[in-house]
Amino acid sequence: MLRAFIWFVLLSGGLAFGAQAQNVEFSKDQFAEKKQELKEALRELKAGDEAYQADPANYNAALPHYLAAQELNPDNAALNVKIGDCYLHSGTKSAALPFLKRAQALAPASTPRQHYLLARALHLNAKWAEAIKEYQQCTPGSSTKLAEGEAPITASDVANRIRECRNGQELAKHPVRVFIDNAGPEVNSPYSDYGPVVSADEATLLFTSRRPGGPNAPKDPNGDSYFEDIYQTAWAGKNWRPAATLGSPVNTDGHDATVGLAPDGQRLLVYVDKNNGDIYESGLKGTAWDKPQRLGARINSRYHESSAAYSYDGRYLYFVSDKPEGGHGGHDIYKVELDGTKPAENLGTTINTPYGEEAVFVMPDGKTMYFSSEGHNSMGGYDIFKSTLRNGQWTTPENLGWPINTPDDDVFFVASASGRHGYYSSDRPGGVGGKDIYRITFLGPEKPPLLSEESQLLASRLAPQPQTLLAPPVAVATAQVTILKGTVTDAASRQPLEANIDLIDNASGQTIATFHSNATSGKYLVSLPSGTNYGIVVRQEGYLFHSENFDLPATAAYAEVVKDVLLKKLEVGVVIVLNNIFFDTGKATLRPESTAELERLHKLLTEQPAIKLEMAGHTDNVGKPAANQDLSQRRAQAVVAYLTEHGIAASRLTAAGYGDTRPVVPNTTKGGRQLNRRTEFKVTGK
Structure with a gap:
């Protein structure tokens, strides 16, 4: 069976009819001067009834026939009920209301089924109180069916519809902006x-x-x-x-x-x-x-x-x-x-x-x-x-x-x-x-008006008209997530690359997920929910990995960060920044969150047994130069120590501390100083 896509409509409209409207049958007496038109209308009614009374009913096929018959006789209660019922089973359900209202006026002694159909049409047009009254006049039972093949109206169904109307009454009192x-x-x-x-x-x-x-x-x-x-x-x-x-x-x-x-x-x-x-x-x-x-x-x-x-x-x-x-x-x-x-x-x-x-x-x-x-x-x-x-x-x-x-x-x-x-x-x-x-x-919550302080002070004496001032802007609640996106390209040719992008939880060292950049455009997008210290690792066969760090507190609001990644091939002289190596301030002790990055570096050295690396430490220019040089040297040595303790030959590694002598950006801003505090490696042999 075809997937049922169900949609709401906000159509409205009405057919005018007088208070003294009377039901008109499709008979020769009523249309003595329109015999041919009556014959055609009866043919349309028969075709409509065949579709309407089928099992299951084909409302979509019945509706145009009924509407054609209604052009001759708009005052037949039974036909208006059928048209209304067809609309209630269509994509424009609220269009049923004028027809069912007309039927009610033409045949006041409505059946429980007619009450139910009218209640549904009123309900769908957000006429909550009127719909509740009509639902309450339904007498659910085995004989109260909407159409052939449909289940009877039940007391629980009617009670649920009334509950929906009361929900609607309450929700409509407080519309969202x-x-x-x-x-x-x-x-x-x-x-x-x-x-x-x-x-x-x-x-x-x-x-x-x-x-x-x-x-x-x-x-x-x-x-x-x-x-x-x-x-x-x-x-x-x-x-x-x-x-x-x-x-x-x-x-x-x-x-x-x-x-x-x-x-x-x-x-x-x-x-x-x-x-x-x-x-x-x-x-x-x-x-x-x-x-x-x-x-x-x-x-x-x-x-x-x-x-x-x-x-x-x-x-x-x-x-x-x-x-x-x-x-x-x-x-x-x-x-x-x-x-x-x-x-x-x-x-x-x-x-x-x-x-x-x-x-x-x-x-x-x-x-x-x-x-x-x-x-x-x-x-x-x-x-x-x-x-x-x-x-x-x-x-x-x-x-x-x-x-x-x-x-x-x-x-x-x-x-x-x-x-x-x-x-x-x-x-x-x-x-x-x-x-x-x-x-x-x-749009978020509505901004409340503010009264000027002067108006409030004078109110008891002069009773002035309060002056409405512009209230402070109200922030729209946004999701707590950072969207990281950009392109991955070859650093030399700038051609797009289809690379793997690993999302790492630095606290646990576990890979949360792996994404891929697009093969043709090199574009990628990664969602980073707030509350985690993330490592982002971009890797492609034949290239050195690239890492980024996003430490997002639980309160971090929505942000979009564009980061284009240039992957470098394994060549002597290439420098790679290790953005997920962490030390406490002023210390050279590796923090546990560094483990995943260190293991990636260890894997590179294991898979490429001929390469040699220089581990380099860098600081910003805060503090004395000698202290900065000493700290950067000790941090580089800490990385070398980790690798040698895990089986990498010491002859393949050197440690160098450069202090604040090689900044990548000016040290004039907090962000710039953060970029300059880094650990990196340079390929010195292969």
């Missing part, structure tokens, strides 16, 4: 565009579109639109570049839809309509995406796997499945280690409810998760929720609020690494066409 902007014609088409996924730095956007892929593109036989294909665009500075299809082998003759994108934009998760719905993965090789490969049996099952997201380090996958084993009802969110062997772990009842969960997305900060749920305090259908990982546990999900969430289904939300922008799809008035992709800008 956001801008919601259309992504523009470069992204959106006259057809439906949805399922956006974005790289951590917002440089790349991919999405699903129902637009024709070519002049002779076939249409989906199960609908009135084209097959889904995946499109890609890049940020041009002020807007997106015109989107282009990914083409073969990602896009096929069938449906191909976006699911998730790795933070660095190098791996793409794709939904494929096989085996009841499975998740596949494609990798970016240079400028082309390779053929998607089905993920393993610990993720895909004989049930429906509908969405997925990578963890920031690429080690874990969060995915959604409706498999019954270990589930809590409907679709649940699971977590699995991609290279591990353990079964996938259900995230538990804090996240998963007896209702459905969908569209999981995990931020590059490693601790913030967004997903959609029909449970928790949803205001209707799926709402988007946020949860934070604290002390190994996910917090109670928080509804993103109105107007991001609506009474209709709100799903497939993703965000930039900064947390400042979000992306999702909506069917809003004024769009380019069909469902469009929108960009949300979170």
Whole structure:
């Protein structure tokens, strides 16, 4: 079965009718002077009923026939109910309201089913109080069905709908401060565009579109639109570049839809309509995406796997499945280690409810998760929720609020690494066409007005009009993560290199993850959640490794750092800075966080038994020159001592302390002095 993408709409409108409106039947008596028109209308009604009463009902096929019949007779209650029901099963659900209101006026003795349909239409138009009244007039029972083949309305369903309306009433009282902007014609088409996924730095956007892929593109036989294909665009500075299809082998003759994108934009998760719905993965090789490969049996099952997201380090996958084993009802969110062997772990009842969960997305900060749920305090259908990982546990999900969430289904939300922008799809008035992709800008809390002190002092005597002053700016909460990006190139030729980029936890010495720069562009991107002392090691066969250090406190706010890496080949005279060698201030004792870097240096000397190195210590110009020279000498000797103690011949190593005599930048700033305090090695023989 085709993947069900569900979206909210904010359409409104109404059909005027008088208080004395009466039901009009499709009969010869009513249309004596329009016999031919009546005959055509009855033909349309019959065609509509065949689709409407099918098992399962084909609302999409029935609707145009019903609308054609309604042109002759807009005052038939039963027809208006059917049109409203069809709209409630369409992509423009809120358009059902005027038809169901007309039916109510034409046939006041409404059935419980008609009350329920009208309640749903009022609910979807955020008319909370009116919807609750209609729900309360429902009498759920075995005979109260929406249509043939559908389950009867139950008391628990009605109670849940009323709960959603009351949630909506409360959430609508406190709307969140956001801008919601259309992504523009470069992204959106006259057809439906949805399922956006974005790289951590917002440089790349991919999405699903129902637009024709070519002049002779076939249409989906199960609908009135084209097959889904995946499109890609890049940020041009002020807007997106015109989107282009990914083409073969990602896009096929069938449906191909976006699911998730790795933070660095190098791996793409794709939904494929096989085996009841499975998740596949494609990798970016240079400028082309390779053929998607089905993920393993610990993720895909004989049930429906509908969405997925990578963890920031690429080690874990969060995915959604409706498999019954270990589930809590409907679709649940699971977590699995991609290279591990353990079964996938259900995230538990804090996240998963007896209702459905969908569209999981995990931020590059490693601790913030967004997903959609029909449970928790949803205001209707799926709402988007946020949860934070604290002390190994996910917090109670928080509804993103109105107007991001609506009474209709709100799903497939993703965000930039900064947390400042979000992306999702909506069917809003004024769009380019069909469902469009929108960009949300979170504005943070409203700035409170300030009263001037003078006005407050005079208030009791003169009662002046208080003067409103500009309040201090309110900071927008951003994610606690640093995005490190740049290009890796050959130091001599400046040609891009496809290099391995290891992310090291210096405290434990463990490799957290390994990434790759792009083979064609040399571009790379690494997400660094705050709270860790990171070592970054760039390596490529035939080159000396390059290291960087990022010691990020837990409170470090979002930042983007651009660092271009020049890899040097193993040649006599080449100098490499060891950015992950650490000493206490004023001392020459190696700190434990240095171990991983020392082991890399040891490995280099072991794999290249002929090379000889000079270990050099350098300081800034703070302090006396003699003391600085002595300290730098002792630090260089400490590195040599570590290597010789671990089996490297002393004849291959020399130690030199240069004090403050060889600065790489001026010592006029704190940052400059930090760069000058360094340990490095120079190749002296090979």
